[in-house]
Amino acid sequence: MAKWGMVIDLDKCTGCQACTTACSMENNTLPGESWQDVLFYHEGEYPSAQMKWLPRPCMQCEKPSCVYVCPTRATYKDEEAGGIVFVDWNKCIGCKYCMIACPYGVRFYADEQPLVEPDIRDVYPGENGQMWSPPYQNPEQDWRRGIGIQPKGVVSKCTFCHHKVSKAPDGVADLDEDDPDLVEYVPACVRTCPPKARFFGDLDNPESNVNRLIGDKHGVRLLDHTGNRPQVYYLGAGAGIPAFSPRKS
């Protein structure tokens, strides 16, 4: 089985958030339930300030701290699925321990007040136990892996678009959206990325393009000191989250 990895080249990323919206439509997440978010930062002052951004999916860690803290084993790392970390919505009790344990802030509990009002869940009330049921729902569903629209009271997260990736032919080194035979198996965020700043492939295959890019361009993993060992690598300048500094009013 492949070990799926994602590479994000920050020198090419334009901060457009197409990854964010593609993900939100593919996975029917709520406004603000941004499995694939882009964070914006600025430092310094006019006329020499810098502005930068960081796209942030789930890191699908090799040693996922979320998995270790889950009291019901609802969240688990599936080596058979390429090392993707899933939440089994049949087991999740919504205790949010995993959200606290995750160093990357990529887990979501959507039962809170809506980010954008009016609440879209009132506009499209949930059917069949779902939290909400929009008319444009993706037919793909697998609650054991947190795919589809969740029931109330559970944690949701990026699945590396497992419903797509899992159908890829065995042994493929990279899922490149420019290959017409593979495009339907590529995660939504990678597939749409206009400047082609994202790459998806097998980290266990030394011949894969993702490993080549990590090697050539000195790929780094976020917050590596935590020991989580992400399966997402960043290339280019600015691959780090600036230290938090409170706003000065």
Added chain:
Amino acid sequence: MNVLNALINRRRFLQVTGATAAVAAGGVGLQGFSPAAEGQVGRSTSGNTVVTKSICHQCPARCGINVYTTNGRVHAIYGDPGNPIANGKLCPKGHLGTYLLYDPDRFKGPMKRTNPRKGRDEDPGFVPISWDEALDTVAERLNRLRESGESHRFAHFYGRGWGSSDAGLYGDFGKLYGTPNSAIGHASICAEGSKRAKQATDGNNSYNAYDYRNTNYILNFGASFLEAFRPYNYLMQVWGHMRSKSPQTRITTIDVRMNPTMAASDRYLMIKPGTDGAMALAIAHVILTEGLWDKEFVGDFRDGRNQFRTGQSIRPARFEERWTHGIADWWNEELKDRTPEWAEQITTIPARHIVTVAREFATTRPAMAIMERGPTAHFNGTYNGMAIHALNALVGTMFAEGGMFYQMGVPYGSLPVDADDYMDDYAREMQGKYPRIDMAGTEKWPMAGTMMQETAKHHLAGDPYRLDTAMFFLTNPIWSAPDPHLWEEALKDVFIIETSPYPGETAVYADLILPEHTYLERLQDSPTYPFEGWPMTALRVPAVDPVYDTKHFGDMLIEIGKRIDGPMGDYYRELGDVENILRHRAAGFVDNPGDNGVNDFESWKEKGVWYKKPYHWRYWRGSFWEWDGEGYNVEMSEADVGEKLLRTPTGKFEFKSGFLERHAGYIAQEMGIPENRVGIIQWVEPVHTGGGDLHFVTPKTPLHAEGRSANIPQAQAYMQPIVGGRGTCYLEIHPDTARQRGIADGDRVRISAEVRGERKSILAVARYMPAHRPDTLVLPMEYGHWAQGRWATAEGRDIKPGHSGDITENLSDPISGLASYYTAKVTLEKA
């Protein structure tokens, strides 16, 4: 543990029904993809999922999209890999198109107003009517106007209409019906400035096509390349290419605020609003004094020695020009004194940076200078734009590899009928009898193609006349035009027909609602916006049957036409419907098959796009060459270049504009420039409106879908960046500027400006942004809707800012007619 067990049990209990349903639903999923056959990307073998070719409609770019529909429901949109603009990719707006289809606030069918009073807070009292009643009502009014000889008092207004199947129908409609107002386009509240700057210099009244893939340097003046410049999706694709090719394309961006384009460029320079022309002139000054211009395009001194010295005139006879006109006059009358030091005083950009940029730009080839609304949405916009575009002549960019061109047209088949054969005496009599309601093209706006923003004023004054009936299609000036309050007054006593499927501001004032299809329901062609020069036209194929009782706008127009008395009705009966039009258009592909094999209507529908490379002309090392089918092998004569490419009075790129000189009296009167100087590309002071002390700029962000994203909750949630707004936008302000006014980060503020002599204000929430200029406030133009649906108007926990148009004076560039959206100066106080 008992507590946990109890919770788990509760969860499992609650899930029984849900889990069962999920398994059932999983059975009809997108399963069993087989390797895709060519041109059938993503078609599911299960038969449940259908992929339809369409074109996105959220900005001018016209990206081809693959629309995924399962069991009659659209659930995904991805870029079409076979479309040369999309290449399988999309911008953040593209994916959200599904929301526009299933917007719960859409109009469900045609309606008429029952409340005669009109106002923002008046409930129109709409009641449903049939399409026949709706169209008959329109036709009755139109026939009555025609009978009383007043057909000019009917006007069409349109915005994002495309192609021969909707906006393309206006011309014949006006001709047959007898109105000069078919249609008033929105270009003068869009980006007309850059077009006029190009017309005045290289003779093409058009946006450019660009060869970004092969350029090595971009000097970007206020074109928000990575936010709203078009085609945004393709620009990001080519950005990825430019930033990883060898040699890497170097990019300098000049803009008035921090933004993603500035941040991602190699160098950014934050210029004072409205002064880009001064910077461009200083760059030209450096290029000339340092001898860095392209001698094969511009020419050279006869003795080969550079005589451009700061402050000193040259003798015109000593310079032999090649493909340009007027360089000696330009230098002697203007450029010799436009030093970087002079420009620093005006732009606040340090002279040393100007010199560096000029040297870099002129010594890295191919290079191009691009621009859009930033420099041109000012009183001096055309002159600013001309100064920038002149840089392209100085470094030999025009029609060169890695340079810029003009878009070729599509070899469409002709319509089955010719409108000229169906004009009656009345229609002929009305031709040229009345000016347009906006007075574009008259002595009032002689160089403007359209002046939509003037309409309300003219109607209220009854000069040249008052409108009786107006039909709006994809434009909403009552919200988006500068000084929109005047439109609210004007639309009160005009019979308004609104065709938007969404309950926007125009609808609040409408007498009839004739809702059109959303784009995923339409059959429609779309010749490309200027892209890479070679001809292309995409086709929108309905992904689903209309969700509600709506109609294609083109078919609406045809159905109204059929109901007009006299031969006009016959014309539209012959024309039939939109599909018939498109079948006739596609007949042009039979003898001209596209590169992807499209040669008729059916193959066009299947592939979604017809295109044919290459571009037919190329400038190379001092000469222009034409494509002969195999290569750029035919050298073009000067006359040929003047006719096909540099379409100015001299047939050259004009540093001294014949187009402007033809209107010298008008320009002298409106802008105070001596008549003998109007042709010179020169510095003209901007005229700032509003009477305040802080510049106010109102950019479009990447999620700005021309006002329509306001009712998309996902778009609202991601309405960043700049200072990380979440669910709202902020007024971005330099902390020093805020503190001087006692404004803390997060405070509610009031932004005020003088509009028509009255003080108008909007509210916003301030957010500190130390990267911006201290003299410039930034408020994205997206919010402040008072209609458009539940999310657009919601008062939630997030305080949304007011609409920037409310405090924008209706002042236009006298030459292009472009509204000066970015020229206001405002005052700011804590609310």
